[in-house]
Amino acid sequence: MTQTIAAQARPRLLTAAVLVALALPGAAFAQTAKERELEARIAQLESQVQALLGQQQQTAAQVQEVRTAQAAAPAVAAAPIPAGSQPIQATTITPQANPGTKFTVGGMIRIDGMATKTTDGDIAKGTAGRDFYVPGAIPVGGEGPDTYMDAHAKFSRLWFDASTVLDSGDKLGARVEMDFFGGTLGNSAATNTYGATLRHAYLTYNNWLVGQTWSNFMDTNALIDAVDFVGPTDAVVFVRQPQVRYTSGPWTVSIESPETTVQPFGGAARIIAGDNSAIPDVIARYTHKADWGHVSFAGMARQLKYEPAPGLDSTDTGFGATVSGLVKLGDSTDIRYQVSGGEGIGRYIGLATIQQDAMVDAAGNLDALGGWAGYFGVRQVFSPSVRGNLFYARSQWDNDTAWTGLGVTRKVHSVHANVIWSPVPKLDFGVEAIWGERTLESGVDGELMRLHTMARYSF
Incomplete structure (x- = not known):
């Protein structure tokens, strides 16, 4: 001017x-x-x-x-928008959704590094047993001890949520979550590229849930605070699958996708039955919560089905039960546990990597495989930023060796001890020592010793 x-x-x-x-x-x-x-x-x-x-x-x-002063000054983060003021974005991020829909995004960046020693040969590179503890992958009867290291970022995660309360009072919700534990798209020598994997995809309407998420047979609130991706894999119920679920107070009932895993006659590699049962797996759970923690009981009934030859179906009935919970022993200590048993529940234990739902006799007839699994752990908070866990897990199976042969798994068990340091909220650094053993029906066994480290930022 x-x-x-x-x-x-x-x-x-x-x-x-x-x-x-x-x-x-x-x-x-x-x-x-x-x-x-x-x-x-x-x-x-x-x-x-x-x-x-x-x-x-x-x-x-x-x-x-x-x-000159502006050029020399450091960049300053924008001040947060005070509550009640106008948002930066003039329109909703979900313009096609119901009015008032709340959209959120979150996830975590996670890096895992492991040093492993196995007594009977190494675990095959590129398989899940190299990424986290998989007891069914422990080599047995191999050529002797081997030591190797692995690192990856496959368990990094991203999720999206949408939720709405309508004028009628009805509640709608949806969630999509993925990680990067899919197939290898590159190689560990150069790009370490991996495919995205669908973890959860479901909708909720009041007390109903429809879609893929954790099985109702699984108690996520009793999971161990592990550095390993799963932790007590030998015994934990760990399944995500499509389902329809209804919750009323402490009761939850669901019908879930039926799938049968089969141990063929003579001990050949397992089969995932292609001809699914026409009856879904039916699961009911009751959970009691109190100031001291919680206890939960679940029961399951299912039909197992296998087609040994075109036009020839064989079926059997599977059933199982589990009790799990968390008990607080003061402000800084708690106990977490789970015990499961039944026949035809192999797919639900240990990511379906230890045993199968059923065996097949020489005539192709299906017979549900019995077994039990359990874990017990103690969690101790030493300070606001340091905590640790000690736990033991085991599962054991009732193979009929006349049908399965002697090369199938009879039992797996493991001991874990970890320390997790959180210097600031949502940032964790952990280290876990693992000893695991797998034993075949022949008595041959193999051991695994692993030091598993983890860095994780959740947002």
């Missing part, structure tokens, strides 16, 4: 000065008083011009000083 005023003033003042100069010669000595008046006016105009020029220079210097 100052520059504009000065630019406009200059030509006018110069024009006035020229006119005055032209008028002066004709009356040089005759009009002394008038000359003095004109000289005074010229002096006044020159003073105004000098003042405008000085103001312009001062303004330019101030602008340059501000620009």
Whole structure:
């Protein structure tokens, strides 16, 4: 603005000065008083011009000083928006959703590193047993001890939630969650690229849930605080699958996707039956919560089905029960446990990597495999930033060796001890020592010793 005023003033003042100069010669000595008046006016105009020029220079210097200070100043994070003020985004992030829908996003960045020693050969590279503790992958009867290291970021995770309370009071919700534990898209020598994996995808309507999530047979509130991705894999119920679930108070009832895993006659590699049962797995759970923790009971009934040859179906009935819970022993100590048993529950234990739901005899007839599994752990909080866990897990199975042979797993068990340090909220660094053993029906066994480290930032 100052520059504009000065630019406009200059030509006018110069024009006035020229006119005055032209008028002066004709009356040089005759009009002394008038000359003095004109000289005074010229002096006044020159003073105004000098003042405008000085103001312009001062303004330019101030602008340059501000620009220099801005360039030298460090970047400052934007201040949070006070509650009740206008949001940065003028429109909703979910324009096609019901009015008032709340959309949230979260996840975690997680890096795992492991040093492993196995007594009977190594675990095959690129398999799940190299990424976390999988007792069914422990080598047995191999060529001798082997030691190796692995690292990956596959368990990093991203999720999206949407929830709405309608004017009618009805509640709607949805969740999609993924990690990167999918198939290898690159190689560990260069890119370490992995595919995204769908973990959860479900909707909720009041007390109903429809979609893929944790099985109702699984008590997520009794899970061990492990550094390993799962922890007590030998015994834990750990399944995600499509289902329809209804919750009423402490009761939860569900029908879930049926799938049968089969141990073929003679001990061949397991089969995931392609011809699913026409009856879903039916599961009911009751949970009692109190100030001291919780206890939960679940029961399951299912039909097992296998087609040994085209047009020939064999079925059997499976059933199982589990009790689990968490008991607080003061403000800094708690116990977590789970015990499961039944026939035809192998798929639900240990990520379906230890044993199968059923065996097959020489005629192709299906027979549910019995077994039990359990874990027990103690969690101790040493300080607001340091905690630790000690736990033991085991499962054991009733193979009919006349059908399965002697090369199938009879039992697996493991001991774990870990320490987790959280220097600031949502940031965890952990280390866990693991000893595990797998024993076959022949009596041959193999051991695993592992030091598992983890860094995790949850957001």
